[in-house]
Amino acid sequence: MELTQLYPWLMPALLIISIGTLFGSYLTFRAEKYMMLIAIGMVQTLISTMLVTSVGPLLFGIGLTQFYVGIVNMKKVKGYET
Secondary structure (H helix, E strand, C coil): CHHHHHCCCHHHHHHHHHHHHHHHHHHHHHCCCHHHHHHHHHHHHHHHCCCCCCCHHHHHHHHHHHHHHHHHHHHHHHHHHC
C-alpha cells in the first residue's frame, strides 16, 4: 500500500497490466496453452496484493481460478497424449 503512495505511476501501471493479463488469459485458454495460463494466474495473484483497496479480491479469485484451470487441463491433455 505504501508503494502506491510513494510511486504515483504504479497504480495505473498495475491496472494496465491486470487488464492485459485478463485479455491474455482469454487468448491462452482459447489456444489451449495451459502452462501460460498458469503463469498468468500467478501474475494476477501477485498483482492483486497491491490492489487490495480496489479490485484486488476479484483479481485474486480470478488468478487462483486460472491457476487451477491450467493445472487441471494440463493434466487432462497429458493424459490423452500418452
